[in-house]
Amino acid sequence: MSSLDGMIVIGPNGIGYNKVRKMFNARFDKFPSLEILPRNDDEAIRAVDFAVKNRMRLRVKSRGRSYEGFDAADGQLMISKVLMKGVKVDSVRKIAQVEAGEVMGDVNKALAKFDRFIPPSALATSMSGNICGGFSYLTRKYGLTIDSLAGVDMVVANNANQLPVLVHANATTNPELFWATQGGGLNVPGFITRLHYRLHPLVNVSTFLLKWTLNSSTNFNKLGQVLGVYQFWGSEVTRDLTSSFAITNTDARAIGMFVGSKEKLRRILQPLLDTQPDIVEIEPPTSIQNAFDRIITQDIWYQTMTMKDQLFFKNTGVFISRVFSSSEIEAIVEQFTVAPSGSFLMLNALGGAVGDRTTAESVYGHRNAKYAIEISNSWEQPVSNRAERIAWVNNLRRSIERTRVKEAYSGWVDLLLEDPDEQYYPTTLERLRRVNEKFDPLDLFGQPQTVQDC
Numbered sequence: 001m002s003s004l005d006g007m008i009v010i011g012p013n014g015i016g017y018n019k020v021r022k023m024f025n026a027r028f029d030k031f032p033s034l035e036i037l038p039r040n041d042d043e044a045i046r047a048v049d050f051a052v053k054n055r056m057r058l059r060v061k062s063r064g065r066s067y068e069g070f071d072a073a074d075g076q077l078m079i080s081k082v083l084m085k086g087v088k089v090d091s092v093r094k095i096a097q098v099e100a101g102e103v104m105g106d107v108n109k110a111l112a113k114f115d116r117f118i119p120p121s122a123l124a125t126s127m128s129g130n131i132c133g134g135f136s137y138l139t140r141k142y143g144l145t146i147d148s149l150a151g152v153d154m155v156v157a158n159n160a161n162q163l164p165v166l167v168h169a170n171a172t173t174n175p176e177l178f179w180a181t182q183g184g185g186l187n188v189p190g191f192i193t194r195l196h197y198r199l200h201p202l203v204n205v206s207t208f209l210l211k212w213t214l215n216s217s218t219n220f221n222k223l224g225q226v227l228g229v230y231q232f233w234g235s236e237v238t239r240d241l242t243s244s245f246a247i248t249n250t251d252a253r254a255i256g257m258f259v260g261s262k263e264k265l266r267r268i269l270q271p272l273l274d275t276q277p278d279i280v281e282i283e284p285p286t287s288i289q290n291a292f293d294r295i296i297t298q299d300i301w302y303q304t305m306t307m308k309d310q311l312f313f314k315n316t317g318v319f320i321s322r323v324f325s326s327s328e329i330e331a332i333v334e335q336f337t338v339a340p341s342g343s344f345l346m347l348n349a350l351g352g353a354v355g356d357r358t359t360a361e362s363v364y365g366h367r368n369a370k371y372a373i374e375i376s377n378s379w380e381q382p383v384s385n386r387a388e389r390i391a392w393v394n395n396l397r398r399s400i401e402r403t404r405v406k407e408a409y410s411g412w413v414d415l416l417l418e419d420p421d422e423q424y425y426p427t428t429l430e431r432l433r434r435v436n437e438k439f440d441p442l443d444l445f446g447q448p449q450t451v452q453d454c
């Protein structure tokens with residue numbers, strides 16, 4: 001038996017047990033056999049060793065933002081990174097060392113003091129949770145969050161008879177492991193304790209919100225026209241601009257950030273302005289932090305999800321690498337005339353810098369995608385039509401997938417996907433399997449939908 005002496009360990013009757021196991025998605029409620037909260041590398045090694053010696057399955061949890069509650073399982077060990085905090089900046093090499101339990105929004109606030117930033121993804125999720133990819137409103141200019149990763153420190157257990165070890169992986173040391181970490185998401189074959197990022201000089205950005213009201217059939221007809229214009233624009237426009245286009249039950253909105261002036265942004269927005277949105281807000285350059293503070297109040301995603309402590313939701317996603325035909329647009333619009341309350345569909349524009357890298361460089365396999373489309377339904381209290389809401393989300397995904405190569409984002413895990421391995425890693429699956437078998441031969445880190453399924 002391995003010893004956890006001096007470590008923070010919480011059993012089912014312990015104080016704080018429910019707080020640590022709490023999941024963001026209230027549809028899930030799981031009861032781990034034990035919660036271990038390591039504070040440093042040594043404790044992380046001992047926590048993993050405890051699982052090996054006691055032949056226990058384990059789950060790694062940081063912010064608990066997994067869409068399907070994968071960060072905990074009944075009767076399994078949970079290792080929570082919530083206490084692994086800290087950001088160190090090497091101003092000469094322009095690298096930051098970030099402890100795995102840090103949260104994206106907090107890290108960029110700390111880096112602003114050094115006039116630097118990491119291309120953000122979710123503000124509220126953990127840095128290590130972002131290893132699935134990470135896109136947001138600066139992605140077309142700076143790439144995915146994983147594209148700025150310079151290395152990771154990870155505890156791996158590749159021999160049941162030896163103590164787990166802390167390994168470093170970067171482009172030259174353990175390059176296969178590093179490859180798998182950049183986009184591997186739930187398939188990372190170890191416990192990441194620290195991430196090393198290349199930092200970018202801070203810039204100011206302009207922002208915009210365009211909104212079209214949807215309260216009559218005329219508006220819904222117009223929605224098809226606006227979506228038709230947006231889809232040719234969002235992923236082809238200058239890479240200095242990253243945007244999203246969301247359809248909700250009551251409106252459609254295009255939102256984005258632009259590295260440049262307000263005047264230039266207005267000119268670039270002309271094709272969308274020509275469709276005569278009901279609301280037009282174009283704001284002058286400000287810090288990235290202020291820009292996110294603005295966008296948080298405008299973006300349906302942030303309004304619905306990010307600001308909450310817990311929420312019931314069913315989300316899913318699909319990447320598309322060719323735009324919709326007019327009949328496909330009609331079908332989407334039709335779905336919104338019957339959508340349950342709390343629904344949205346959001347096109348997140350990709351292209352630009354995302355396409356500059358290849359799958360030989362990272363496991364993330366959706367480099368050609370024009371958009372990552374997210375479909376969501378959420379509710380704040382238990383509802384009687386939960387099944388109908390989940391079915392609406394799933395049916396819309398399937399109808400979009402019907403005419404395309406099916407690709408899904410491993411950051412938006414979905415238990416209803418028909419073929420998750422192929423969908424998460426369309427071009428990189430076999431190589432990822434080999435890395436996982438080498439570094440996690442005990443399948444210690446397996447969870448639903450990992451390539452070594454448990």
Ligand SMILES: Cc1cc2nc3c(=O)[nH]c(=O)nc-3n(C[C@H](O)[C@H](O)[C@H](O)COP(=O)(O)OP(=O)(O)OC[C@H]3O[C@@H](n4cnc5c(N)ncnc54)[C@H](O)[C@@H]3O)c2cc1C
Nearest residue numbers: 062063064065066071121122125126128129134135186192
């Ligand atoms: C509110 C919200 C906002 C989001 N916004 C965005 C966004 O803007 N852009 C985007 O790209 N995605 C976004 N996502 C998706 C998000 O990036 C993924 O859900 C991510 O996995 C969440 O990470 P977490 O650490 O917060 O969650 P957790 O549930 O704690 O972890 C998720 C999984 O990551 C793995 N993992 C986490 N830490 C480690 C570690 N140290 N070592 C090994 N494996 C680990 C585990 O397999 C775990 O099951 C968002 C999700 C939510 C719920």
